[in-house]
Amino acid sequence: MLTRRGWSLVGACLGLFVAGRLLGTVELSILATGGVALLAGALVWARTRTWELDAGRDLRPARLHVGADGRVDLAISNRGARRTPQLSVTDVFDNGKRAARFLLPPLPPDETARAAYRIPTARRGRYRVGPLAVTATDPFGLARRTWGLGGFSEVTVCPRVHDILAPRQPGGRLVASVESVRARALVSEGGEEFLTLREYEVGDDLRRVHWRSTARTGELMVRQDEAQWRARAVVVLDVRPGAHDHGSFELAVEATASVVDRLTRMRRQVEVVTGAGQRLGQTRPGRSRTFDVMDQLATIEPGGTDRLGSVLSSLRARGRAALVVAVMGTMSAAELDALGGLTAHGSVTVVATRPPLTVLPGDRIAPPASAGAVSTQALVVVDTYAVPFPIAWNETMTRWQLSALATSPPSPSPR
Template sequence: MTGLKALTPRGRSFLAAGVAALLCAFVLGEHDLLRVAVLIIAMPLMASVVVARTRYRLSCARRLDPARAPVGTDSTVTLRLENVTRLPTGLLLVEDTLQYALGTRPRFVLDRVESRGVREIDYKVRSDLRGRFPIGPLSIRITDPFGLVELARSFTITDTLVVVPQVVPLPPVRLSGEWSGGGDSRTRSVASAGDDDVAPRDYRQGDDLRRVHWRSTARHGELMVRREEQQWQSRGALLLDTRRHAHRGEGPRSSFEVAVSAAASIGVHLSGDGLGLRLVTDQGPQHLPDAGQSWSLLDALAVVRQSSARSLEHGVAALRQGGGEGLVIAVLGSIDSAEAQALAKLRHPGVTGVAVLLDVEGWDGFPDEAAEQARGVLTSAGWRVLRLPAGTSLATVWPEAAYRRSAA
């Protein structure tokens, strides 16, 4: 019954033609037509029995190179099929499952896989949209040489392709205050009066004897131990404005996508300099599994979506509660003077504030008078404001983050 259900349209046509020929042979009394009818009926039936009784055992593995691909770039998917039985396979139709954003489903035909044989199949996928896209499961259709019967089997394994925002290489810019509050990412010692100074101190109950400083012990006449060094990590905060009403345009070239790309570029650039960033949006802080690694930030930005929020209050509150950052960078859409004043209060001595203001006027052609007022408010508070027009690369304006501008 499984084989009969697997009959293709060609197989059903053969079976119907055979039955019709058989009826005509009985009505007309033609023995030759009867032989033809039996042959036509037997072909799909025998093919269904052979395919249904086939016991192929195949193993499947999938590899993505790279597993994280920027928007608009190719990623190569490699399928590895292995016949783990002693019997060679027949004709196999291989089809992988893809979401619409990655393109059409790839289909391949494998004529024969010998016993213990291995076949590798490569194909490329590309997406112009950010996100996490599952690939798989792989389905295999077993068919007979005449195409009369087709039996489908599926694997359960799936993989995920992460399409991250486009990252623009930025020129090196030294941001004063970038390392305040946490030092740099290399090992440092605190002041000599600090509890973790490398200078020896008196032995305390429970100290590891391997930390005993014997030279100081001999000099002082009592046990002295070395103080451990402390790992310092520079910290910063990256605010991304995801409010729908603050951006213009649709699709990959919208101001929102440009803002996400700018945040990714800045985050990767600063992470390469050893700065631990935390990501904050207008919805509040975003969880990063490893704030010191650029891939963690890119994974979070790959799935960020526009919000329906009307203000930046949650994002500003998250920045205010975080504290300890020597650097705050805000990638903003259209903001008014009240929102600019709330951001301006985050700037105080020892903190460097950099604001990347997208010139949303370039996306819809309507003037944004509030942007000029907001720019003045931030500049007056000591923020370094970068204006990013439509069609301009962030790398072009990024050097302006190295110095402050006086308010007009």
Template structure:
């Protein structure tokens, strides 16, 4: 009740002031009728404060988000359901949901009085152009009595979260390097196809069939090695995202880093739908195993939160990938690389892995002079050539390229060699 009295409006306080004035006048003049008026003027705001204060603790609010994960640039619908839990009707209510600045201004909705145990729903939409997780709420409700004598603000404690995920584009199906069609199964399989010498092997264990002994590997290692039977029947893929802040250029949603994040999300969802056992590794140390049910949500949540990190290096990224590397297909989204960094990525070629790298020329995301542009192109060409020589199939990416347009090139058998020759000619021409 004390808090409700502090919520008296100017009108309510005026009623109390008028009641005091009428009471004093009644005592001075000896007018009993005027004293009755003073009592009435005092009772009205007090009753209003009691009414509003009682209603304050008998309201229930629920919030639902449709959808809870919204792609960048799309809209989400927020539905608020308010229910009056008391036997008394409420007055007019002003609803205000608190939102982060990135989602726009705070929505304000007027809700007419609710009867006893009555519920009503209101909805509004938000739109976000930047990835991330955004808190929705708490909801602030301004309660008033029918006469406008008292106004009280209630803040519900519940806060929901809207996850804005990267934009995912549909990719055409292409045959990727290092795949073959397994017997009895039409899905593509990620295995080594470079001959018997590259067959996946492991150390001999007691009880293994001697017919599975791989004699060439045994002779090379000096230990008894056997073929792995299960590997040809699993499609494995690892998506690697370079998060080094120094390797990317641009600001906001149009930055080169955002292109790489969106491409990583699109490729991951494409491979997941193709039946791959998927893994996502980022330069900030995130290692997501998306092979189980719900893996799509884990990947999209991780990519919604990922940010460029300062101080990261390629050596650490290679180490993150190699911790649980089991071969298969490796697809990397890299920012600007130096020749030395491209050579370090050759360490991911072990265990029969087939590596495809999207080499993002982030310098094209910023304006440059003619001389600086030529120097930048030369450095990027040299790094791309070093990536090819490290055993990667390199796919060049410049500002304005779309993943849908360049994705089919990863399935062309001769693309890697053609690009290698192009890079070699470019570097030699620049050197001359």
């Protein structure tokens, strides 16, 4: 096909031909004919010239998070016996919405040229990269030919993951990480069995310090009970379209990813469900891989049938989740009461991404009378509307930890 310069020459030749006829000047007609011949030669050159090129693409990494650094490495080799002219190479991203363009210098036979560009990570999603588009232009720049080279690649941009404190557990204390577990089953002198010893982390209950191991190792060691090791956590993501605007939904997805990442690094069994009843995945203790859940969160959008009430009722009926984290948009009083009903079985934390809140951040909601047994648990509200999520979350968890330590009755220090 003709380039912009080629089409300009077409217009010039037409003007020369018309002027030659009107003025009766043979020279102008000859110039027009010469221009047409030049265009024809350029088109033939572009259509008939071929080169044997090979291309490779390497995504580093193929899965990353919003705001992370990623790159695409390209390698183009000349497998033919002729030297290539200067070529233009374009690698398209996200079905052509973005593109990286390079000029490929003339390549001798069996030579390889390399280039790289950064992966756009401003938005989460699953994006297709490629194929490469190679363009050859004739020496006069009048005609060009473009052909595809190589195949497609896929890159997944997962939601941003924030560094947050461990969620609050029953009794008002934070669950510390077991990333540095020194795992072995142990029995205290009083006959109380616990699963592991691990290093102290900020937020741990000081009453769980194992003083003998602390004296022996020189580091503050904390007991990890078997019940807490095996306890299941459920993260509920509100996907109702009416509950979110674009900004609040992206915040909700980031909050969900951050909580799942934190709990997984604590080797907790985590199940992720949406308010539409869709199960996004489950992680199990001892497995740090959260790829399945993160891949689902990378592409999730608001929508679907509103089954939030059914999801919460199911969690309450089963009563198997020791920890529930609900990432919500706009909430009604009925939905907040339903979340409060879950506190009869464990700890519930609500991350509110949109106002208005019917309770103040950090307020406690006692479970309804129909919840069964009397519970000392509380529902904790983390308000992220006016304060960034990681700051709001960490401040709320720390405030609850300090409050629990101040109000807890004194108990003998464990050995």
